[in-house]
Amino acid sequence: MKLSIQKWGNSAALRLPVGMLSALGAKVGDAFEVDLSAGQVLLRVAKPRYKLADLLAEMPEQLPRVEGWDAMTAVGLEVM
Numbered sequence: 001m002k003l004s005i006q007k008w009g010n011s012a013a014l015r016l017p018v019g020m021l022s023a024l025g026a027k028v029g030d031a032f033e034v035d036l037s038a039g040q041v042l043l044r045v046a047k048p049r050y051k052l053a054d055l056l057a058e059m060p061e062q063l064p065r066v067e068g069w070d071a072m073t074a075v076g077l078e079v080m
Helices: 017-023 052-057
Strands: 007-010 011-014 034-035 040-045
Touching: none
Parallel strands: none
Antiparallel strands: 007 011, 034 040
């Protein structure tokens, strides 16, 4: 498939067709990692990297409580 570089404001852009994004499992707004080597460009969909502090910052201050959770019987490997 041939794609052409087009002007986008003061930059140049390469537009990816929707079918190509779908095949990559990507969507508008996703990030790509770019490698340049011997005149070739390799694009990879960047996997999100989460930081615990960022995830905790998104949690509500008052977490929901489950009444009687400490009296429930163990159902998995949570008991050592």
